[in-house]
Amino acid sequence: MTNIHFSSATDLWATPQDFFDRYNGLYGFQLDVCASPENAKCARFFTKEDDGLAQEWTGVCWMNPPYGRDIKHWMRKAYQSSLAGATVVCLVPARTDTAWWHDYAVKGQIELIRGRLKFGGAINSAPFPSAVVVFTPPLGR
Numbered sequence: 001m002t003n004i005h006f007s008s009a010t011d012l013w014a015t016p017q018d019f020f021d022r023y024n025g026l027y028g029f030q031l032d033v034c035a036s037p038e039n040a041k042c043a044r045f046f047t048k049e050d051d052g053l054a055q056e057w058t059g060v061c062w063m064n065p066p067y068g069r070d071i072k073h074w075m076r077k078a079y080q081s082s083l084a085g086a087t088v089v090c091l092v093p094a095r096t097d098t099a100w101w102h103d104y105a106v107k108g109q110i111e112l113i114r115g116r117l118k119f120g121g122a123i124n125s126a127p128f129p130s131a132v133v134v135f136t137p138p139l140g141r
Contacts (some may be wrong), residue, residue: 057078
């Protein structure tokens with residue numbers, strides 16, 4: 001039986017630990033804005049029950065949002081939080097044909113990930129390419 005967290009039946013994709021560790025070494029994350037107690041990457045994190053979209057994001061944030069239709073809301077929040085002074089590093093599918101990509105992702109620094117990630121210890125790689133989008137505060141902020 002396939003775990004639902006790694007199937008197309010879900011929009012939740014747990015961040016691979018080694019991948020996170022590389023970026024954590026670069027940025028030193030203080031807050032995981034979209035997590036569960038089982039997959040949180042930082043000591044401080046927001047769960048679905050906390051409603052990360054309704055919280056204030058401060059400091060250096062990690063975001064691996066749900067990859068469904070609501071991703072546009074997470075990307076908007078990440079971008080707006082950077083304008084307010086946060087740094088937000090986002091692991092997202094590289095969906096360059098979508099409105100949210102053109103409305104928000106292109107406003108950050110984009111790194112396209114070579115190959116396909118294996119999320120959450122899954123046996124198979126993801127069925128989509130990934131990107132890291134980094135939103136930083138405006139200069140002088």
